[in-house]
Amino acid sequence: MGKSFKEIWPDIKGKIKEVSPEELKVRMTNGKETILLDVREKDEMRKEYMCGAELLPRGFLEMRVEELIPDKEKPIVVYCAVGVRSAFAAKTLMDMGYEDVASLRGGIEKWKRSGFEVLRDLDFTREQLDRYSRQIILPEVGEKGQAKIHRGKVLIVGSGRLSSAATMYLAAGGVGKLGVVDFHPVTHGDLRGQILHTFSSLGKNRAESAAKMVERINPDVSTEAYPIRLGVENTVDILKDYDVILECSGNSRTRYLVNDACVLMEKPLFIAEMARDWGKAMSVYPGEGPCYRCVFPKPELDDNASEGDGYSDALGGLMGLIQAAEIFKFLLGKGDLLKGKLLLWDGFRMRFQQKPVERDRACPLCGEHPCITDLVKNKGSYGRLG
Ligand SMILES: [Zn+2]
DSSP: OOOOHHHHHHHHHHHSEEEOHHHHHHHHHTTOOOEEEEOSOHHHHHHOBOTTOEEOOGGGHHHHHHHHOOOTTSOEEEEOSSSSHHHHHHHHHHHTTOSSEEEETTHHHHHHHTTOOOBOOOOOOHHHHHHHHHHHTSTTTHHHHHHHHHHOEEEEEOOSTTTHHHHHHHHHTTOSEEEEEOOOBOOGGGGGTOTTOOGGGTTSBHHHHHHHHHHHHOTTSEEEEEOSOOOTTTHHHHHTTOSEEEEOOOOHHHHHHHHHHHHHHTOOEEEEEEETTEEEEEEEOTTSSOOHHHHOSSOSSOHHHHTTOOOOHHHHHHHHHHHHHHHHHHHHTOSOOOTTEEEEEETTTTEEEEEEOOOOTTOTTTSSSOSOOOTTTTGGGTOSOO
16 A cells, blocks of 8 residues: 555655755855745746745656756755645655755745745736836746836936936836936036936926936836935935945046945945046946945046036936946846946947956955945045035
């Protein structure tokens, strides 16, 4: 006579490794590369799932796992609803030669009870599916990717020529929340290159004008306008609600302030910059590469000295757009990013150039012995912020 479940279960439990939700959380927080494999059914995963999980229902495990995870040395944690199906799946994976497999004890239910986050896909309406269809059919995006974009919260510092087109594309692409910081009013001179603003916005605050334009482009996007000057006292408070920062202020002091805040707060920062006929783009991933100070210990141009210069508005738009494209890839977790690279564009000669850039061990912010540890204490070095 064959064995019953009650007889098989202790045998399976004795042969596999289990991890608790707390142990898994520590592993994930420490950035240890672990593949999370969800072996529930598709409709269960649609309701909720763990961040970064790959779906492979138990019934297809043996047939498809080698295609999904060809490297059998990679650590895998399998989970299901309560930890039974995942235990059987872990045993199967071990039998197939996977070397480092564990099952999540108590499954996603215990994970939730332990207070850890789960994600839910958005139920897109027919109208939204139409709107984003060309983006959704990209293999790198899909509905899951579109949902990641919808969950993204991006703060844009500055709403001038560098960020105008970027803000509009981030809005049209369905980024969940866009915050805009800008102290200045819209002037006639702004209307040539700052395409976020129109004649009807003249004299109004640029952040508020930008938020209104975003609402007109895409009502799915929630907006927050900050009609204020960023300073050492308010920057952390504003940045804390966002996943990603886009720095387009065109003011070097503000750029250093935002760079410092992002590194101290460990937030990814995308910088677009321009002067006259050249533009540059650089991204800061705290802990993973150089910060802005590592590459530019001092501003290349004095803001006051360059105020009288002319410039190409389209160039500013382009640099901002490049960073918007980077933000989409970052939110999706796909593609090669401008990590450890400085992108330069010589507008009049139509030359793009990528330069590798490295972390400076002597950097006062992210080096081995940092002296900038608090924005308020560093106040004196920023000067007049724009
Ligand atoms: Zn640095």
